[in-house]
Amino acid sequence: MPSLRAAGMRQTPQREGILRVLKNSDRPLTVEEIWERMPERRSGLPTVYRNLERFVREGWAESIMGPDQVMRFVRCDSRHHHHHLQCDRCGRTAEVDACGLDESLAGLEKLSGFRITRHQLMLFGLCPACRSEAPVPKAGREKDR
Numbered sequence: 001m002p003s004l005r006a007a008g009m010r011q012t013p014q015r016e017g018i019l020r021v022l023k024n025s026d027r028p029l030t031v032e033e034i035w036e037r038m039p040e041r042r043s044g045l046p047t048v049y050r051n052l053e054r055f056v057r058e059g060w061a062e063s064i065m066g067p068d069q070v071m072r073f074v075r076c077d078s079r080h081h082h083h084h085l086q087c088d089r090c091g092r093t094a095e096v097d098a099c100g101l102d103e104s105l106a107g108l109e110k111l112s113g114f115r116i117t118r119h120q121l122m123l124f125g126l127c128p129a130c131r132s133e134a135p136v137p138k139a140g141r142e143k144d145r
C-alpha cells in the first residue's frame with residue numbers, strides 16, 4: 001500500500017487534470033485511459049494511479065470493478081454517501097445522491113450481530129436512453145416501472 005497520508009490535498013495540475021478527464025467522461029475509465037487523455041503526461045502511470053486511489057478515499061471518485069475484472073474510475077459529484085449505477089448496454093454511469101438502505105442495514109445488523117459501519121454497492125441495469133431504444137427482453141417485469 002502506498003503511504004498516502006490523509007492530510008490536505010494539494011491541487012496540483014496533475015490532480016486537476018485527472019479530475020477534469022473524469023468529469024468529461026460519462027463512462028468509467030481505466031488508469032491507462034485517464035493517463036492517455038491527460039493534456040500533459042509528465043508523470044507516469046503509477047502517479048496517476050496513486051492519485052486515483054487517494055481520490056477514491058477522499059470521495060472525489062469511485063472505483064468500479066468491471067465484469068472483465070479491470071478497475072475503472074468515475075468522478076463523484078456528491079460529497080456525502082451515495083451510489084452509482086452503470087448501464088449494462090452502453091456502459092454509461094450515473095450517480096444517485098442517496099442510499100436508501102438504512103432499514104435494510106438495520107435488518108442485516110440484527111441478523112448478523114455486526115455493527116455495520118460502511119458498505120459499497122454498485123447498481124447495474126439499463127439507462128433511460130437504452131431503455132427507450134429497445135424493449136428489455138424480459139417478460140413479467142412490469143410491476144416496478
Ligand SMILES: [Zn+2]
Nearest residue numbers: 061062075076
Ligand atoms: Zn460516487
Ligand SMILES: [Zn+2]
Nearest residue numbers: 087090127130
Ligand atoms: Zn445505456
Ligand SMILES: [Zn+2]
Nearest residue numbers: 081082099101
Ligand atoms: Zn449506501
